[in-house]
Amino acid sequence: xxxxxxxxxxxxxxxxxxxxxxxxxxxxxxxxxxxxxxxxxxxxxxxxxxxxxxxxxxxxxxxxxxxxxxxxxxxxxxxxxxxxxxxxxxxxxxxxxxxxxxxxxxxxxxxxxxxxxxxxxxxxxxxxxxxxxxxxxxxxxxxxxxxxxxxxxxxxxxxxxxxxxxxxxxxxxxxxxxxxxxxxxxxxxxxxxxxxxxxxxxxxxxxxxxxxxxxxxxxxxxxxxxxxxxxxxxxxxxxxxxxxxxxxxxxxxxxxxxxxxxxxxxxxxxxxxxxxxxxxxxxxxxxxxxxxxxxxxxxxxxxxxxxxxxxxxxxxxxxxxxxxxxxxxxxxxxxxxxxxxxxxxxxxxxxxxxxxxxxxxxxxxxxx
Numbered sequence: 268x269x270x271x272x273x274x275x276x277x278x279x280x281x282x283x284x285x286x287x288x289x290x291x292x293x294x295x296x297x298x299x300x301x302x303x304x305x306x307x308x309x310x311x312x313x314x315x316x317x318x319x320x321x322x323x324x325x326x327x328x329x330x331x332x333x334x335x336x337x338x339x340x341x342x343x344x345x346x347x348x349x350x351x352x353x354x355x356x357x358x359x360x361x362x363x364x365x366x367x368x369x370x371x372x373x374x375x376x377x378x379x380x381x382x383x384x385x386x387x388x389x390x391x392x393x394x395x396x397x398x399x400x401x402x403x404x405x406x407x408x409x410x411x412x413x414x415x416x417x418x419x420x421x422x423x424x425x426x427x428x429x430x431x432x433x434x435x436x437x438x439x440x441x442x443x444x445x446x447x448x449x450x451x452x453x454x455x456x457x458x459x460x461x462x463x464x465x466x467x468x469x470x471x472x473x474x475x476x477x478x479x480x481x482x483x484x485x486x487x488x489x490x491x492x493x494x495x496x497x498x499x500x501x502x503x504x505x506x507x508x509x510x511x512x513x514x515x516x517x518x519x520x521x522x523x524x525x526x527x528x529x530x531x532x533x534x535x536x537x538x539x540x541x542x543x544x545x546x547x548x549x550x551x552x553x554x555x556x557x558x559x560x561x562x563x564x565x566x567x568x569x570x571x572x573x574x575x576x577x578x579x580x581x582x583x584x585x586x587x588x589x590x591x592x593x594x595x596x597x598x599x600x601x602x603x604x605x606x607x608x609x610x611x612x613x614x615x616x617x618x619x620x621x622x623x624x625x626x627x628x629x630x631x632x633x634x635x
Contacts, residue, residue, distance in 0.1 A: 276357035276631045278309045284365040285316040292320050293536035295362050301428050301624045303338045313344040325516055355380050358631050363387055376407050381631050388416040388535050390567035395421040416623050418570045425539055427622040438525050447473040449527040453537055454551050459590045460486040466596035468505040476509045528603060545614040547606035549586055571613050578602050
């Protein structure tokens with residue numbers, strides 16, 4: 268489907284609360300842009316924190332409550348009363364169970380839009396059964412459908428723009444191989460960062476590590492014996508050279524993932540962008556009680572066809588629940604050529620499935 272193709276539900280509202288810094292708004296902004304660009308839909312994105320959103324949504328003016336950015340109308344989600352005169356769209360997406368404003372829901376009673384709860388991504392097997400299941404709102408009688416992104420045909424798919432793979436391949440064709448290992452590091456601050464960096468200093472090959480500015484900088488500063496570090500700083504210790512990058516746009520972050528030999532990513536948005544990079548990556552799941560995040564990791568590694576005794580499995584579990592030794596780091600580095608081949612095969616496998624935006628559009632058309 269191209270931009271000239273319209274669905275019967277041409278207006279869509281996407282509601283997003285900024286919960287985990289940039290992850291939620293990152294996914295919602297990618298989806299909003301894709302639905303507008305590829306399906307010619309009128310998209311209104313409601314965000315409760317425009318200051319944070321402006322880091323992701325380039326050209327966004329956080330002082331304006333309503334504005335057009337790249338064809339998407341971005342609106343400040345204020346208190347319930349601010350929705351007194353807002354007419355709901357044809358399709359309403361409640362991203363990540365953010366709970367719609369009560370007054371907005373009341374307006375939905377007359378219009379009866381298609382109401383979707385876009386859930387967090389998981390590779391767990393139960394997602395297949397719960398995807399596209401619905402429930403009736405207790406006071407309005409409106410039906411809400413739970414839309415689960417996922418890694419199988421029975422789920423809502425993975426977010427991926429139609430031209431992403433071609434852009435990636437064209438960019439990679441221009442890249443030159445370097446003697447050093449190129450690594451990007453984006454992680455939560457509770458990761459065993461210092462043991463990873465220490466292992467990198469004893470690497471069998473020189474390592475160039477690129478760290479986008481963020482919450483992990485404190486731990487990195489401690490490793491180099493400093494109280495703080497800032498954008499543009501470069502540090503060298505034995506085999507490791509580390510550079511602090513500025514905050515990257517989504518397009519710039521894609522480029523970083525494409526050019527690195529190994530990517531450390533976290534949460535949801537950077538995880539899937541690393542998958543589409545077709546390069547080896549280490550995923551840090553968001554921590555949960557009773558270590559349920561380890562179950563999420565194992566479910567993904569199974570979908571990614573990683574055996575229990577494989578170095579990729581061993582390294583992931585050490586990164587989430589232990590420390591990184593120099594021996595384990597060098598074991599991973601020695602396996603990089605085969606990991607690269609594996610990443611390319613797995614990425615190609617998931618590329619064959621319909622993407623999240625396409626499945627959303629197909630679902631709403633079938634609801635007519």
